[in-house]
Amino acid sequence: MSIEMQSLLQVEAVSRRFGGLVAVKDLDLEVRPGEIFGLIGPNGAGKSTTFNVISGFLAPTSGKVTFAGKALPGGKAGAASQAGLVRTFQHGSYVRNMSVRDNIRLGTLARIAPGNRIAKVREAADLLGLTEMLDEIAGNLPHGLQRLVSIAISIAAAPKLLCLDEPLTGLNETEVTTVLRVLNGYRESDGRAILLVEHNMKAVMKICDRIHVLHHGEFLASGNPAEIQNNPKVIEAYLGQANAS
Numbered sequence: 001m002s003i004e005m006q007s008l009l010q011v012e013a014v015s016r017r018f019g020g021l022v023a024v025k026d027l028d029l030e031v032r033p034g035e036i037f038g039l040i041g042p043n044g045a046g047k048s049t050t051f052n053v054i055s056g057f058l059a060p061t062s063g064k065v066t067f068a069g070k071a072l073p074g075g076k077a078g079a080a081s082q083a084g085l086v087r088t089f090q091h092g093s094y095v096r097n098m099s100v101r102d103n104i105r106l107g108t109l110a111r112i113a114p115g116n117r118i119a120k121v122r123e124a125a126d127l128l129g130l131t132e133m134l135d136e137i138a139g140n141l142p143h144g145l146q147r148l149v150s151i152a153i154s155i156a157a158a159p160k161l162l163c164l165d166e167p168l169t170g171l172n173e174t175e176v177t178t179v180l181r182v183l184n185g186y187r188e189s190d191g192r193a194i195l196l197v198e199h200n201m202k203a204v205m206k207i208c209d210r211i212h213v214l215h216h217g218e219f220l221a222s223g224n225p226a227e228i229q230n231n232p233k234v235i236e237a238y239l240g241q242a243n244a245s
């Protein structure tokens, strides 16, 4: 494996300010091909801001993001998604008044050749158990299924790095199990990787290979799930409250 491909995503000394507030400070992290990488921390820790910078929805105030060996231009979401870095949003990423099929098809537009799009839509719907609902209007589905539609859209884009912002919020146990199975299967093919921001600690500890903890916009700890769960600093700053809720 070449040196560049040892890390699929590299975040180096990234900071992001909003006026006087430093939302993310001097952050370094890397995501390697084939892994599920968790980014966790209390509310306001800077996870979404980090996500927005990585996916090009926000320019960093300083620092650099490299994806698949190339520096990404800050604040250019189109460049990131064209390169294969695809994200979802905390409150769902789908069009309410379009069918599930047309929503998933949107995911294919940037990176899938026109002749392969129908098959890709079917494949993503099948993975997430949405095949029976392809003709339903997405906004009419129960909340849990709407979240699955958002994930299907992002998977239909065939990303090299799938960035999921709180994908499990509001899902029931069966739906959580479905999503975890899909994510595990996804990263097992072609060195794809997943960057996961999530407050469901049981799921994070079950599925992530490595976890990075943020607190007040700064690095607090990193390690595998067992290391993170037993880290006194992480327990004090986050896991104590996360486990209690």
Ligand SMILES: Nc1ncnc2c1ncn2[C@@H]1O[C@H](COP(=O)(O)OP(=O)(O)OP(=O)(O)O)[C@@H](O)[C@H]1O
Pocket: 018, 021, 022, 023, 041, 042, 043, 044, 045, 046, 047, 048, 049, 050
């Ligand atoms: N567009 C913005 N303008 C001003 N301040 C912002 C903006 N976006 C985020 N912030 C602030 O930056 C800090 C980090 O917020 P961020 O949303 O990144 O945290 P988070 O870890 O994702 O939190 P949560 O778990 O609640 O989603 C917070 O203090 C937040 O109020």
